[in-house]
Amino acid sequence: MSIRKSAGETGRLGIVIGGSGLVGGTIVNYFKSRTTAPIEVRAPSSKKLSIREPTDIRNYLLASKPDFVINAAIANINADEQLSFEVNYLGPINIAKIAAELNIPYIHISSAATLELGPDITEKQHKQFTPGLSNYTRSKLMAEKTLRHLSQNEGLDYTLIRLAAVYGNHDHKIQGIHRMLFSIADESMPVLFTKKGVLHSYSNCRKLPYFIHHILNNREEFTGEDYNFVDKYGVELADLIMTIKSYLQLNYPKEIYIPYPLAKAGKRSVAVILKLLRKFGLKANLPSELVFLKQFYVTQTLNCDKLHNSSFVDPFPDETIYSRLPELIIYYLQRWSHENLISTFEEEVTIDHAFKDRFVNNPEELLESIHNGSMSFFQTTHVIHGQEPDSNEATKPLQT
Numbered sequence: 001m002s003i004r005k006s007a008g009e010t011g012r013l014g015i016v017i018g019g020s021g022l023v024g025g026t027i028v029n030y031f032k033s034r035t036t037a038p039i040e041v042r043a044p045s046s047k048k049l050s051i052r053e054p055t056d057i058r059n060y061l062l063a064s065k066p067d068f069v070i071n072a073a074i075a076n077i078n079a080d081e082q083l084s085f086e087v088n089y090l091g092p093i094n095i096a097k098i099a100a101e102l103n104i105p106y107i108h109i110s111s112a113a114t115l116e117l118g119p120d121i122t123e124k125q126h127k128q129f130t131p132g133l134s135n136y137t138r139s140k141l142m143a144e145k146t147l148r149h150l151s152q153n154e155g156l157d158y159t160l161i162r163l164a165a166v167y168g169n170h171d172h173k174i175q176g177i178h179r180m181l182f183s184i185a186d187e188s189m190p191v192l193f194t195k196k197g198v199l200h201s202y203s204n205c206r207k208l209p210y211f212i213h214h215i216l217n218n219r220e221e222f223t224g225e226d227y228n229f230v231d232k233y234g235v236e237l238a239d240l241i242m243t244i245k246s247y248l249q250l251n252y253p254k255e256i257y258i259p260y261p262l263a264k265a266g267k268r269s270v271a272v273i274l275k276l277l278r279k280f281g282l283k284a285n286l287p288s289e290l291v292f293l294k295q296f297y298v299t300q301t302l303n304c305d306k307l308h309n310s311s312f313v314d315p316f317p318d319e320t321i322y323s324r325l326p327e328l329i330i331y332y333l334q335r336w337s338h339e340n341l342i343s344t345f346e347e348e349v350t351i352d353h354a355f356k357d358r359f360v361n362n363p364e365e366l367l368e369s370i371h372n373g374s375m376s377f378f379q380t381t382h383v384i385h386g387q388e389p390d391s392n393e394a395t396k397p398l399q400t
């Protein structure tokens with residue numbers, strides 16, 4: 001395989017697929033505003049470039065002539081067979097083939113779902129293909145295997161980064177761990193759907209772009225390799241839930257552990273009720289995370305020795321899901337309150353009551369203040385409780 005040497009810090013162009021998502025958005029934000037390295041990134045939306053369309057991928061990449069491609073696109077977790085196969089498997093493989101043709105690195109984001117359950121799981125402990133695998137897991141696992149094949153046989157220069165439950169800002173869809181936070185804050189989790197002592201790994205989204213930048217600069221070391229990109233220590237799910245509950249000072253969930261067979265039966269019953277409701281025109285679905293219900297009851301922690309033994313230096317070595325919880329809670333509660341998704345915390349997190357009052361009751365006067373320059377909303381940077389603004393914080397309006 002001929003590896004294109006790192007261009008060092010001379011100007012480079014990268015394409016990020018899935019740049020509007022939680023992971024892709026964090027990567028784009030890093031390259032746009034967190035690093036001074038002369039790297040330009042473009043992140044075409046799925047409307048502009050759908051990776052379900054092989055010709056579009058080809059035309060776009062050949063026209064852009066990038067120096068690297070990062071793929072963080074994913075179909076919805078509970079997508080059907082065809083969509084899962086096309087977005088999670090065919091798309092990545094088509095991108096990788098063009099990357100090989102262009103002789104540029106391809107960085108692929110994958111998931112802990114492709115690895116066995118259990119403690120201290122290494123990069124080598126892949127799941128076997130069995131009929132019970134979800135479409136998500138099967139398609140991600142297939143992509144991992146074909147990428148390895150392309151690397152070994154067709155000269156692909158790639159690195160695969162495997163994430164566990166991702167925490168960070170910018171999750172527009174409210175998925176994974178943020179869905180759990182939402183359920184607790186919304187007081188819709190009365191009891192614990194897990195077992196005492198069940199541990200999981202977590203991936204800090206804020207750290208990921210630093211790793212990607214490093215591996216792009218050091219292709220010799222990282223080409224053809226896969227890495228479990230997770231925090232060093234596993235976290236007990238029940239403890240995490242109870243910690244969030246205590247931050248929010250709520251009465252629920254109670255520390256009552258619902259056994260898996262009961263949770264599974266409950267999930268089935270609710271699914272039947274929702275199906276019935278849909279017949280009456282009410283649109284309601286179970287959260288897609290329930291695909292992973294079993295995983296709430298089984299430990300899966302990933303071994304990250306390979307990452308730690310690499311030349312990558314963790315930019316925030318003390319940061320964990322626990323240390324970031326206060327900031328994440330404030331960020332998401334504010335966001336969900338503003339979007340009227342949650343009402344429980346409106347009083348606490350609504351930032352400026354004076355503004356709210358003017359916006360609702362006196363918009364003319366508010367406009368007047370803006371037009372005559374006595375108020376400016378147009379380039380504020382949001383600071384949460386004196387902390388540095390997060391890499392993903394979009395410019396926030398309306399802080400006066």
Ligand SMILES: NC(=O)c1ccc[n+]([C@@H]2O[C@H](COP(=O)([O-])OP(=O)(O)OC[C@H]3O[C@@H](n4cnc5c(N)ncnc54)[C@H](OP(=O)(O)O)[C@@H]3O)[C@@H](O)[C@H]2O)c1
Pocket residue numbers: 017018019020021022023024045046047049050051052071072073074075087109110111112140162163164165166167171173175176177
């Ligand atoms: N979030 C987690 O907890 C977690 C855990 C483990 C692994 N991962 C991995 O991390 C990666 C990113 O996940 P995420 O959580 O950031 O997902 P996400 O927030 O759901 O974002 C998915 C992205 O994929 C794009 N996309 C969907 N269909 C596409 C298509 N046909 N063509 C082009 N782009 C398309 C979406 O674009 P539009 O919005 O424009 O449709 C969106 O930007 C995935 O590989 C996932 O397996 C995530």
